[in-house]
Amino acid sequence: EIALTQSPDTLSLSPGERAALSCRASQSVNNNYLAWYQQGPGQAPRLVIYGASSRATGIPDRFSGSGSGTDFTLTISRLEPEDFTVYYCQQYGSAPRTFGQGTKLEIK
Amino acid sequence: QVQLVQSGAEVQKPGASVRVSCKASGYTFVDYFMQWIRQAPGQGLEFMGWINLRSGDPGYTQKFQGRVTMTRDTSISTAYLDLSRLESGDTAVYFCARAAIGHPNDFWGQGTLVTVSS
Numbered sequence: 001e002i003a004l005t006q007s008p009d010t011l012s013l014s015p016g017e018r019a020a021l022s023c024r025a026s027q028s029v030n031n032n033y034l035a036w037y038q039q040g041p042g043q044a045p046r047l048v049i050y051g052a053s054s055r056a057t058g059i060p061d062r063f064s065g066s067g068s069g070t071d072f073t074l075t076i077s078r079l080e081p082e083d084f085t086v087y088y089c090q091q092y093g094s095a096p097r098t099f100g101q102g103t104k105l106e107i108k
Numbered sequence: 109q110v111q112l113v114q115s116g117a118e119v120q121k122p123g124a125s126v127r128v129s130c131k132a133s134g135y136t137f138v139d140y141f142m143q144w145i146r147q148a149p150g151q152g153l154e155f156m157g158w159i160n161l162r163s164g165d166p167g168y169t170q171k172f173q174g175r176v177t178m179t180r181d182t183s184i185s186t187a188y189l190d191l192s193r194l195e196s197g198d199t200a201v202y203f204c205a206r207a208a209i210g211h212p213n214d215f216w217g218q219g220t221l222v223t224v225s226s
Binding site for chain 2: 088
C-alpha cells in the first residue's frame with residue numbers, strides 16, 4: 001500500500017498570495033496517477049487535479065499541479081476567499097487507492 | 109448530468125449492521141466501478157474498497173475484510189455498502205464515488221452520516 005504524506009498540515013496565507021501544497025509518496029506513483037481534491041465544510045470532495053497536472057472540468061486556471069514519481073505539488077497562484085479549505089492528494093495508480101492526511105488552507 | 113444520490117443518515121447500536129445505498133444516474137452504470145470512502149468526524153478520507161459494477165466483483169481493503177460487503181443492483185443503477193459488527197469508531201460520513209481503472213474519483217455522492225451509539 002502506498003502511503004501519502006502531505007505538508008504542511010496547515011498553511012496560513014492571505015487572499016491574493018500563492019499557495020504550494022506538497023504530497024510525497026512512499027513509492028513511485030504508477031503513471032503519475034495522482035489527484036488533488038478540495039473539500040469544503042460538510043461537502044463531498046471535489047476533484048481539482050488528476051494525472052498530476054491536468055485540471056478537472058470547471059476548475060479555474062489559478063490551480064495547477066506538478067511533479068512526478070514520488071513528489072507532487074498543488075499550486076494556487078492567487079488565493080481567492082473560496083480557496084481556503086482542506087485539500088487531499090490521492091494516488092489511483094495502485095490498489096488500494098490511498099489518500100494523504102490533508103492540508104488545511106486557512107486565512108492568515 | 110452525472111449524479112450519485114445516497115440514502116439518509118442512520119443511527120445504529122454497537123454490534124448492529126448498516127446498509128448505505130448509492131443511486132447513480134446520468135451515465136452507463138456498468139461502465140464504471142463504485143468505490144466507498146469514509147470520513148470520521150474531523151478526520152481525513154479513508155478508502156474502504158470498490159465493486160466492479162459490471163461483474164459484481166468487489167475488492168476490500170484489509171482493515172474492513174470480514175465486516176464489509178459491497179453489492180449492486182444493475183436494474184436500478186444502485187450500489188450498496190453493508191457494514192456489520194458496528195463499533196463507535198465506525199461513526200463517520202460514508203461516501204460513494206465513481207471510478208474507473210486509471211481514472212480518479214470524478215463524481216461523489218453527498219455522503220451518509222452513520223452514527224454508532226448505545
